[in-house]
Amino acid sequence: MADVRAVLAAADVSTRNELISAHLARLEDRLVQAQSAVESLRELLSRSAHGSAIEYRTVREQPAIGIREAVDRRDVVSWWQGALGELHGFVTARGVRRTGPMGGLFASELLEDERGEALVFVPVDGAARPVGRIEAVVVPGAELAVAVAVHHGPLQTIDLTYGDLGVHAARHEIGVDGPLREFYLRSGLDVAGEHDWVTEVGWPIFRSNG
Structure with a gap:
């Protein structure tokens, strides 16, 4: 009125x-x-009544280039889109050879405190000279619980997949401190519509070799 x-x-x-x-x-x-x-x-x-199917996976450390920043949770999607596009443009312009899908590491504080460190990265073959926000990084290895039924669609609804992984880790008492991990099998750089995005989501866990 x-x-x-x-x-x-x-x-x-x-x-x-x-x-x-x-x-x-x-x-x-x-x-x-x-x-x-x-x-x-x-x-x-x-969603299935049982949520996502879960598997365990060992991810080895890998050289990469990335963009790292402390961000607010409400801004993380727009920040992610900008960082992903910047890295893609750098790799394309420089002819750098990718060795795997683009990915992201997100501190648990982003979920718990609404602000935390985020890293978007591209695994690469060999060293690349940093430019601007882009830096050379080593993505650490980890033991992960991974949602086999990967997340389809925009990142605004990815909390549901994270919820499945968090419940699984808590139920089996295998969760450990460490960043949450994403692999972008199909993103806005590959397909036009958000609903065609495919993101593989990983939760850090403890897994004995025995």
Whole structure:
């Protein structure tokens, strides 16, 4: 009602249009949030009663180039998209040979405290000279619980897959401190629509060799 009164009281057309545009932007933002909530609920309804199938995997350390930054959870998707595109452009322009899918490491504080360190990386063959935000990194090896039924679709609904892995690690008392890990088998660099994205998700665990 306050917005309607402000529009009716506007002194000129320009002021009126600015008020309407601002209100429209707020409505569009709410629509995006509502659509994200709808997609999350649809994903929840379509999931198996047992959640994702889980397997264990040993991942060895690998040389890579990456972009690392402390980010807020609410900003992580937009930050991720920018970092992924920047790395892809660097690899393409320099003719660097990739040795595996692009991936990400995300500190557990991102889930627990809403802010933490994030690293997006590209495994590469040999050293590459750092430029700007891009640095040479060694992605550490890890024992992981991996969702065999990888996450399909936008990252806004990936919490459900993480939830399956977290419950599994807690139930079997095998969870350890360490970053959460993602491998982007298909991302916005490969396919046009978000619903065609495919992300493999890993949770750090303890696994004895015996």
